[in-house]
Amino acid sequence: MIRIANGQGFWGDWLEAPVRLVEQGPIDYLALDYLAEVTMSILQKQRQENPQLGYARDFPPLIARIARKIRERDVKVIANAGGVNPVACAREVVRLAPGLKVAVVTGDDVYPRLDEFLAKGYEMRDMDTGEPLAAIRARILSANAYIGAFPLAEALDTGAHVVVAGRSTDTALTLAPMVHRFGWQPGDYDKLASGTIAGHIVECGAQTTGGNCQVDWQSIPDMANVGYPIVEAEPDGSFCVTKHKQAGGRVDSHTVKEQLLYELGDPKNYITPDCVADFTSIRLDDAGPDRVRVSGIRGGPRPPTLKLSISYANGWKAIGTLVYSWPRALEKARAADGIVRERLRGLRLEFDEIYTEYFGVNACHGSAAPPNADPPEVQLRIGVRGADKKAVDRFTRELIPLVLNGPPGATGFGEGRPPVREIVAYWSALLPREEIATRVEVVE
Amino acid sequence: MKVPLSKIAHTRSGDKGDTCNIGVIAYDPRHYPVLVREVTAERVKRHFGALVAGEVERYELPNLGALNFLLHQALGGGGTVSLRTDAQGKTFGAALLALEIEMPAEV
Numbered sequence: 001m002i003r004i005a006n007g008q009g010f011w012g013d014w015l016e017a018p019v020r021l022v023e024q025g026p027i028d029y030l031a032l033d034y035l036a037e038v039t040m041s042i043l044q045k046q047r048q049e050n051p052q053l054g055y056a057r058d059f060p061p062l063i064a065r066i067a068r069k070i071r072e073r074d075v076k077v078i079a080n081a082g083g084v085n086p087v088a089c090a091r092e093v094v095r096l097a098p099g100l101k102v103a104v105v106t107g108d109d110v111y112p113r114l115d116e117f118l119a120k121g122y123e124m125r126d127m128d129t130g131e132p133l134a135a136i137r138a139r140i141l142s143a144n145a146y147i148g149a150f151p152l153a154e155a156l157d158t159g160a161h162v163v164v165a166g167r168s169t170d171t172a173l174t175l176a177p178m179v180h181r182f183g184w185q186p187g188d189y190d191k192l193a194s195g196t197i198a199g200h201i202v203e204c205g206a207q208t209t210g211g212n213c214q215v216d217w218q219s220i221p222d223m224a225n226v227g228y229p230i231v232e233a234e235p236d237g238s239f240c241v242t243k244h245k246q247a248g249g250r251v252d253s254h255t256v257k258e259q260l261l262y263e264l265g266d267p268k269n270y271i272t273p274d275c276v277a278d279f280t281s282i283r284l285d286d287a288g289p290d291r292v293r294v295s296g297i298r299g300g301p302r303p304p305t306l307k308l309s310i311s312y313a314n315g316w317k318a319i320g321t322l323v324y325s326w327p328r329a330l331e332k333a334r335a336a337d338g339i340v341r342e343r344l345r346g347l348r349l350e351f352d353e354i355y356t357e358y359f360g361v362n363a364c365h366g367s368a369a370p371p372n373a374d375p376p377e378v379q380l381r382i383g384v385r386g387a388d389k390k391a392v393d394r395f396t397r398e399l400i401p402l403v404l405n406g407p408p409g410a411t412g413f414g415e416g417r418p419p420v421r422e423i424v425a426y427w428s429a430l431l432p433r434e435e436i437a438t439r440v441e442v443v444e
Numbered sequence: 445m446k447v448p449l450s451k452i453a454h455t456r457s458g459d460k461g462d463t464c465n466i467g468v469i470a471y472d473p474r475h476y477p478v479l480v481r482e483v484t485a486e487r488v489k490r491h492f493g494a495l496v497a498g499e500v501e502r503y504e505l506p507n508l509g510a511l512n513f514l515l516h517q518a519l520g521g522g523g524t525v526s527l528r529t530d531a532q533g534k535t536f537g538a539a540l541l542a543l544e545i546e547m548p549a550e551v
Contacts, residue, residue: 038524128461214454214538215471254454254469257508261467263458264512267503280505319527355520355527363529365539366495383527425525426461 004177004198005230008032008079009205011039011056017205017228018062022069025244027230030070031173032079033203034059040167041311041424043083044111044142054085055092055164063162064096070161071100078152078173082164084109084142090164090443100444103160105151107438108167110308110431111143117431124308124429133429139312141424145431146307148273149195150186151438152176158442167309169272171199174231182235186274186302193277193299194237196270200277201241201259201294202229208241208259210249215258222248238295240287251290273307273433276300305430314425315352316392317385320399321359323412326376332407333358333380339406340382340398349394351386379412385423392420445547452547453479455537462522464496464515464533466540473509480504480511482545488513491543492536 005027007018011034021027034056047054059081070077082089082104090102110117114137117124124133133140144167153176155163163176175195178184184191201208208229210220227247232240243251260279264270267279276299283296324332337356344354357363359379361372384395396417403410449468452475457466468483470476489500498516505512519533520526530536 128463212456214456214541254471257469257510258454258456258467260508261465261469261505261510261512262456263460264465264467265460265514267505267512280507282507284508314525317525317527353520353527357529359529364535367493368491368495368539368542370542381529385525385527423524426523428461 002029002177002181002233003027003230004029004031004174004233005228006031006033006174006202006205007228008034009203009207010034010036011058013205015058015062019066020247021228021244022066022073022075024246026073027075029177030075030077031202032059032077032081033170033173034079034081035083035167037309037426038311038424040084040144040309041141043085044311047085052088055083055089056081059089060092060096063093063100067097067100076156076161076163076177078156078163078176080165080168080173082166084144084166086164086166087443093162093164094443100162101160102162102164102443103155103158104441104443105147105155105163105165105168105438106441107436108144108147108165110145110436111140114140114143117435122431124431127428127430133310133427136312136427139314141311141313143308143310145436146273146309147436147438148172148302149175149179150274151440153179155440156180158440160442170203171196171272172274174199174202175274178233189275189299189301190297191237192275194239194297195233196272196275196277196299197279197282197294197297198231198233198239200270201256202231204259204262205229206249207262208255209243209251210255213250213255213258215254220250224248237297238293240291240293242291251292253284253286253292256284256292271303273302275302304433306433306436308429308431310427310429311424312427314423315385315387316389316420317383317423318392318396318418318420319381319383320396320418321379321381321412322399322402322410323377323379324407325409325411326374329375329378329409330358330361332409333378335407336380336402336410337382339402343398344395347394349391350388351384351391353385355383357381389420396420445549446544447547448541449483449543449545450541455540457533457535457537459519459522459532462517462519464518464536466513466515466537468511468513468540470509476506476509478545478547483511483543485513487543488515488540491540492518
């Protein structure tokens, strides 16, 4: 049996979580997931400004902080912290934590190869809209192929203390130690599907140990010290989900089921670079306090394509707010919205969308929100987006004047004009997997 | 007897681009057939009204006593494009808990 913990569900997750996982009890592997869909584009911009950047900058200082403990306890770290510059990330780890052996996985970054792919006739159509990539070619900011567990396992085979990857899948971080230790092969569909589902259960950190859990949430103990999840994996593919005993939170079939359903598509066809996992084959059993046993998982062969994660510039947006107070707060906010829209029309500004929410009334749930006849206050929240940055900027000047020239009782304008932000949109497409060759190099 | 969905199920929701997914999980697996009968794709679509521009698909996971819904064109463009507070559909699951369902007397 090997213990694989997840100490980071996204870049920006709790900094203490990975430290506590290493200190509070036995684990063999620490998986850290840093990349969301749009993170790659942010990192790409950072690398354009400074060729030494382009990775999750929280990661090297974290490794420096836990370096002594992971060597004492023989814990290996696997992270996709490398972003668009995994080699620079690895060098920074070695600089801050001298003596550690770091293995880097590269080959996922296909940004420099897009024109080569287009010339070969790969259209890389968007998986949602069906549009060919050529339509946005000039606006692309980053392009990476999702890579699976086998390149990461190869990196673990080098005996490195730390494995740094770029755009690996979240689930591969957990599956890789199983492939490495149990010698699973690409044809071991059921086992790979088991390890993939283990990865899905832990990839969002505390979201499987009591975080964001609806079930009796008030009674979940000690959330201030919530424990992050640990998978105890067996060579036959079955596993238990648990947490360190002294840590807070809860692990039971409710918390695990909620996470299993999180960001799920077709449950019979959960596609990764390693296999296709069938979520309808999962068997869950409560197996003692804070322990859920998972077994019975079936899978199928990996697909002939890899998914590309592409980001591109897609116009500008700004969102402004004003607060209206009782009495008739909602009526006043609606009147103010009407005035803003009329003034924008008068200015002949063009937007792709103007969107209004009444925060405190219907912002989260729209027309599905329960009625609230006369709330004590309402925040008017108006957003616009479009290709014309000047139009978006002009919009940001149209809210504050309402304090004096609109309905009575407006306040909450202390933040001033809202910022205009560039929209970095996401594009996913498929590419034959033989186009992607990954490499492992060791930095010491 | 009419009850809100929250009586027999809990939910979790999230995003994939402009698609929101909602997992609906029976507290007691014996109530799963009630979910299958009452919480249809059509009713979920109607519950969210103008918030969901596209179609709603439903998948069944009897092994977990759960249903999975995909709400297409539900997040105002999704991710970074969306102008909404809940651009990632994190609270859509909670909104669905208010859906009124018919509980048969025998369960």
